[in-house]
Amino acid sequence: MPWSIPYQFLKFVNIETSSMISIQSLHEQVESRVKLKDLFRSREFAVTELGAVIVEPYVLKAGPFFDNSDVALLHQMKQLVHDNINQFVGICFDRRTEFYTVWNHCFRGTLTDLIFLNPIINRADKLKSDNKDGSTFPENFKRAFVRDIIRGLEFLHASTIGYHGSLxxxxxxxxxxxxxxxxxxxxxxxxYKWNVKGSIGAKNRMWLIQNSDLHYYSPEMRRLLKNMSKGTATFDTKQAQAADIYAFGIILYEIVFHKKLITLDNNRCETENANADSLSIFCESIESLIPSYPSIPGNIEVHPDLLKLMHKCWSGMIDQRPDATLVRKITDATLKISGSLVDQMIKNLEEYTNNLEQLVKERTSQLEKTQQHAERLLLELLPKSVADELKISRRVDPKNYKSATVMYSDIVGFTSLCSDSSPMEVVTLLSGVFQKFDMIISKHQCYKVETIGDAYMVASGVPTINRHDHVRDIASVAIMMRDFLFEYTIPHRPGQKLHCRWGFSTGPVFAGVVGLNAPRYCIFGQTVTLAAKMENTSLSDKIQITLQSYQLLTARYPEFKCSPRGGVRIDGIGTLLTYWLDNREELLASNGSVIGSDR
Incomplete structure (x- = not known):
């Protein structure tokens, strides 16, 4: 028996580890690696002396009995040769609990994988302006595959076998x-016969016909299979051929519209019906989910004759369905395939080459946008001058600055506010406030050093030296922040205002980059400490400044109005004379309202 294969003849490959199969995109000229587990679904992969084969496993419950018609069928299948027919290698049944059907392995996988799982064949089609439906699966491939299916089906219907049976x-x-x-x-x-007799069963508790394949079976075939599982029916060649034409109509629909008629979970019925009848050929409860008649999408233009052909293939009367020869003539006339698919692929490759310049331009534009985004993120962490040095791998040495101004701000009552708010409400609050603060400092020569919780640290005069302007910029920023909060309402507490306190100090500082993996620009010195103390000892809605800041600010920028606070006890330092920064004169109108400020 040439169709009988000893188990020792099969060398199975472990698809969970090293075994991979390549699907090569002609246009990209690269290999996309896809696991055999995904590519062959319930199938297995093996190697024989004759080459690679696909193995479809079943559970062997009792030794299958071959009558004369079964043996004749297997001989006929073994002898079939056609360009669009996959070679039947044989069956293996010499294992006690396993039964295998063996077919020749095809390198590029299944039609399902190419259309729905790996639509990478034609990148050039995406660039063509006439690709209205946005499909990444090229029309010439669709036409060629439809032609191959119907040619193979026509050959089977004219052969001694007479039908496919599970297309x-x-x-x-x-x-x-x-x-x-x-x-x-x-x-x-x-x-089906052996399953009903209890000789074999689907492996891994799956049904003989998987849920994802059930909608390709015609309604009358599904009814017949349900009766067959009860031992009350069988089907003849004419019924099987009509069912093949119905299946072709569904496949044609999915190829043309690049859309599955329905997606059904293969494990769904197993979960809902743990005690399902083992003699059933498919999950009968899932059948109700299948549309009684496919609906045609209206957004894709299709040849009218091709649409008529689909409807004829789906006819509920099997006598009204066309035969395979008529289907081939209609598809050849409507699809008008010229040349081999290889010729068409070469043409596509030429089109892709012509569009390569545009593709490179698009990719370059995307890269530039990504670089700009990364640049913005980097400038959030480091000053521009420092970031520019680090990008070209230059060392940024620490530096002393004779005069700079450092400011801290802090939300009053933030701890109690957090205890009465959800984490998301706190994040929303800080994000809204700090975004406005960032906008304010972006209009001045200032740098946001860091934010820790509700604390916000800003500096001016580092790393860009701006003589005495740093104290003016920090003072302006503090006043604008305060004015913004006068009108700001806590989002999750309507009617409740948010209050902050500010403090800044002017003097020498020491600055540099700290860290390698996550570098940060840090500022150190007595001036930083005093700025933190000014904020800590300030009052709600008040801006407290040191004597050095007051002297420089009033001497060079008299528009800023300050008032003395007096001596303030500072831990670790002693008593210091401090001042309140009240306002900026040109921002006040005659009626006392604030105008011209950034609110």
């Missing part, structure tokens, strides 16, 4: 030359 996209395999071959033909009747 689905997962049974349409693509070889290394991009030729589609029909696999899994002829065996369905034997498998």
């Amino acid at each position: 689905t996209p997962s049974q349409c395999l693509i070889d290394s030359r991009w030729i589609l071959k029909l696999s899994g033909f002829g065996l369905s009747k034997l498998l």
Whole structure:
């Protein structure tokens, strides 16, 4: 028996580890690695002396009995040769608990994988302006695959076997030359018979027909299979051929519209029906989810004759469905395929080459946008001058600055506010306030050093030296922040205002980059300490400044109005004379209202 294969003849490959298969995109000229587990679904992969094969496993419950018609069918399947028919290698049943059907392996996987899982064949089609439906699956591939399916089906219907019996996209395999071959033909009747008799069963508790393939079976075939599981029916060649035409109509729909008719979970029925009848060929409860008649999308233009053909294939009367020869003539006339698929692929490659310049331009633009985004993020962490030095791998040495101004701000009652608010409300509050603060300092020569919780630290005069302007910029920023909060309302507490206190100091500082993996620009010195103390000892809605800041500010910028606070006890330092920064004169109108400020 040439169709009988000893188990020792099969060398199985472990698809969970090193075994991979390549699907090569002609246009990209790269390999996309796809695990065999995903590519072959319930199938397994093996190597024989004759080459690679696909193995479809079943549970062997009792030794299958082959009558004369079964043996004749297997001989006929073994002898079939056609460009669009996948070679049947044989069956293996010499294991006690396992039964295998073995088919030739096709390098590029299944039609399902190429259309729905890995639409990478034609990148050039995405660049063509006439690609109205946005599909990444090229029209020439669609036409060629439709032609190959119906040619294979026509050959089967004219052969001694007479039908396919289980035509689905997962049974349409693509070889290394991009030729589609029909696999899994002829065996369905034997498998159904043995399943009903209890000789075999689906492996891993799955049904013989998976849920994801059920909608390719015609309604009358599903009814017949339900009766067959009860031992009350069988099907003849005419019924099987009509069911093949129905399945072709569904596959044609999915190829043309690049859309699955319905997606069903293969494990759903197993979960809901743990005690399902093991003799059932498919999950009957899932059948109600399948549309009684496919709906045609209205956003894609399709040849009218092709639409009529689909409707004829879906006819509820099997006598009204066209035969395979008529289907081939209609598809050849409407699809008008010229040349081989390889010729068409070469043409696509030329089109892709012509569009390569545009593709490179688009990618370059995307790269520039990404670089600009990264640049903005970097400038949030480091001053521009420092970031520019680090980007070219230059060392940024620490530096002393004779005069700079450092300011701290802090939210009054933040701890109690957090205890009565949700984390999301706190984050929303700080984000809104600090975004406005960032906008204010962006209009001045200031640098946001850091934010820790509700604390906000700003400096001016580092790393860019701006003589005496740093005290003016910090004073302006503090006043604008305060004016903003006068009108700001806490988002999750309508009617409640947010209060802050500010403090800044002027003097020498020491600054530099700290850290390698996550570098930060840090400022040190007595001036920083005094600024923190000024904020800490300030009052709600008040801006407290040191004597040095007051003297420089009033001497050079008299528009800023200050008032003495008096001596303030500072821990670790002693008593210091401090001042309140009240306002900026030109921002006050005659009626006392604030105008011209950034609110």
